[in-house]
């Protein structure tokens with residue numbers, strides 16, 4: 143995904159002359175060095191100082207630029223209070239990108255695995271949150287977030303190459319996409335883990351619909367309420383804590399609009415740990431295999 | 445063989461012994477980063493410093509890691525975990541066999557240190573936090589009337605973090621004399637040369653201006669390291685030691701470059717590195 147992040151950034155660098163990219167001694171791992179090579183005068187590597195960088199981005203936004211800050215998701219959260227009290231409170235046009243999110247930092251372990259970033263960003267007023275699931279969606283999401291005004295958080299992982307879509311025009315802010323129809327249970331997921339949901343649904347005796355939600359905020363209310371109505375039970379899947387992320391958002395929505403049982407697959411109130419990416423997905427039940435088991439259990443509750 | 449001068453009375457170690465220890469620890473680090481990827485360059489620049497602390501200076505007991513009167517070591521640049529893990533294994537906190545599990549699922553040797561491993565005093569991995577934790581430990585030891593000294597090792601890139609400068613002020617304000625900061629001044633950070641990413645010079649003067657006593661030392665010279673650590677004992681202010689080092693020290697194809705910041709050695713590089721370690725001194 144990092145490579146596609148760079149592709150998306152270069153593309154909007156060309157479209158918008160006031161786009162500037164900031165990072166903090168992670169130009170290489172975030173691949174933003176590729177933007178730097180193209181637009182050296184619109185790139186600032188400000189060293190290992192996440193809180194400072196958010197303040198600088200705020201100032202740039204106040205001066206009319208569109209600053210895009212790319213940092214490891216986990217360390218970007220160090221500047222949460224700066225994001226809250228300056229960026230979010232003043233509704234500044236600062237675009238935040240967290241990379242190495244979810245479990246993708248794998249062997250680096252808990253310190254580097256952001257499993258609560260969506261929750262932390264969700265509670266901030268006016269924050270748009272995007273978690274793309276494939277390369278094309280990532281590239282389009284970057285352009286879309288620059289085209290809207292206001293603070294945005296875009297979350298990606300590291301080297302995933304899952305493909306969900308063919309062709310162009312796949313992403314629109316606030317729109318969920320139904321990838322497969324089904325009547326027994328609705329699988330609702332975000333990010334690249336949607337590919338596991340799709341795999342699970344494709345070879346299971348349970349007739350599941352698969353809904354990909356690349357925008358966590360604003361949430362596609364209609365898509366989720368109608369999934370609740372047609373399937374009667376929902377399984378949320380995300381590479382994130384089961385608290386406060388996509389599952390949390392859906393539970394908040396449906397509890398008042400159309401209560402149905404909601405099962406949340408994700409990391410359950412714990413930190414991650416070192417391991418290979420796939421081992422960690424397995425440990426936290428984020429593989430097609432486990433999703434299939436949960437689907438079977440779920441329909442018993444109907 | 446003479447006992448190396450300056451080693452604390454707790455440690456009876458000869459010059460030959462410490463050289464053998466360093467060799468053995470380097471070997472362990474290279475093996476770990478052949479098994480798995482890791483921050484080899486960052487580990488090799490501070491390997492002598494950590495070794496000298498554990499084998500010549502600090503009061504600690506591998507058989508009783510929670511001994512109340514012990515000295516503390518905090519690896520603020522947590523990505524250099526392989527160096528610390530190898531030293532702890534060499535000292536007997538756990539078996540060298542366990543080093544093979546580095547970065548593996550279920551291992552106590554996490555990619556970045558945390559408290560599940562005996563001998564680890566503070567979690568790290570997010571840069572710029574170790575000195576604050578050190579201030580707290582030093583304050584706690586002082587308040588409880590313990591003799592414990594607290595050693596904190598940071599990277600030079602890590603000095604970018606604002607929290608570091610906050611902690612410098614806090615320690616000076618509290619007049620802590622049981623806190624020793626060591627900066628691994630290898631001149632590199634992740635994206636490039638420290639002075640190109642964000643200017644640190646004059647680092648010594650900056651830290652002095654915060655009310656600290658600052659020494660400099662060749663961070664690969666065992667005798668000089670122990671001397672400066674001994675000098676640091678008598679200060680009436682918090683002490684910082686800027687250790688001039690080389691990233692990737694001891695492996696010719698990595699030394700003084702950033703190639704080994706994070707790397708996994710292939711078989712050929714691994715054998716070459718081992719050979720250089722065996723032949724080197």
Ligand SMILES: Cc1ncc(C[n+]2csc(CCOP(=O)(O)OP(=O)(O)O)c2C)c(N)n1
Nearest residue numbers: 167217486570571599600601602632633634
């Ligand atoms: C808060 C935080 N921001 C970013 C990183 C990513 N990171 C890991 S190592 C590193 C460079 C560290 O440079 P330095 O302190 O000089 O250590 P060394 O050169 O010895 O590796 C960076 C930016 C991190 N671990 N923590």
